[in-house]
Amino acid sequence: MASMSSSLSAAVAGVYKRVLPCPPAIEFSSHEGKALFTEALADGLMNGFFKLVSTFQTQAEPAYCGLTTLSVVLNALSVDPGRTWKGPWRWFDESMLDCCEPLESVKKNGITFSKVACLAQCAGASVQAFRASESSLDMFRSFVEMCVASDDHHLIVSYDRRIFKQTGTGHFSPVGGYHRERDLALILDVARFKYPPHWIPLPLLWEAMNSIDEVTGKSRGFMMIFKRSKAPCYLFTLSCKDEHWRAICKYVLVEVPQLLRSQVFDNPEQVICTILGSLPAAIASFVKWVVEVRPAVDGPLQKIDKDENQRLLYKSEVLQQLRETKVSRLIANINASYCGRTSANENLEDMAWQACCQGAAAFTGINCLSNIKCIKKEANVATKGEMERAVVFSNRVLLNGCEQVVDALVPKLPSSTSTTDICECSSVEDSFYPSTRDLLAILLIALPASTWEELSNDYVHQEICQMISIEDLPTELQLEVEHVFEQLVLLKGSCAE
Known part of the structure; x- marks a missing residue:
């Protein structure tokens, strides 16, 4: 008997779930909860439930509720993350939602409302976010009804x-659903270890959203997430993970209007020159260009598929359209040095290498880039046919002791495109992917x-508005500008927090 007792392990006290306070909640699996489900289903207000429950998961960390909720919604919408999760499978997981906030920070402190909205867009979805203090109960109810009746729009x-x-x-x-007659919303609680799904009176949910988040000093709210009509294929993105982003965001959205208000300008050139002359040095860390990467399983420099x-x-076409805008040409005419206003290591080869390192980390699911070492850099221009214009950078990397080859695919402008008339500092890199001049141009066009409106000279204001108007831009470039503008709006909220 003594030998048996010595092999037993001591039990560790803990918490197994919580008792759901009823009222105000009604447990989903209760007799009443099931009846509510049946009635809401017959009323057509449970359509979104089935996609959500098909991808539902429990948050992996106590503070991961925002990441888990977004993972569930993105997978329910069939948004392709463009990177592997486990093995060959592409599937959103909390660990992949780190473009706006380091995971260690989220694990420790949770995540704010604006950051979740920002993450949704970074992940490839469209988002409409509303703070309760800036909306109304009736408005919220209309969004609830619209989303639960649809299987391609979901509400967080x-x-x-x-x-x-x-x-x-x-x-x-x-x-996950709505019962119109009793005005009840179904909350699919991602902390399943704590509370089960439950029905809550919608006015009470509104009150809970209209409370102040002590971290940000702002009210909570709701956001509608839906899939874009076409897969995103963008040249640029705004980074809110770099340590400089808050200062640059403040400069762009707060200090630039103050700058325009404090001076009198005689022409658009003076306006643009003043803005460029006071730009933070780390602007390229805020506006970044997006590089497509892929694992080169069979060795470097594989053929580019269709x-x-x-x-x-x-x-390539969007970049060419951008360089033909008045803003881009004006930037070059003001001072060619702005075209090359980059850090010493900001050249095409080094930036493609950085993208390959990030890709290698993403493909293997690691977060520490310090575990990656460069072995060899290679570049080759893929020129099969007139329609194939690209530079493929194949980088051999050592990842946790294992060698891996990652390709970075960089579009190349047509050989007929001349950049010398656009920018005197044109270089070999300038013929390929965006230069800093292009980053500045897209940012200026995307400003609110x-x-x-702070310009006091009516003539200058009219000229600038005509110059940055997107109405006459090609459709592809319009979509690019709208994407950057939407990111600016979301980051404005995050910056205030």
């Missing part, structure tokens, strides 16, 4: 658990219209 709510008499404070979860070629051609 950020609320204070204490309003429901639950333990904890701020929380994120998706809304889909890859189409995306590269699309990006209110930025230029």
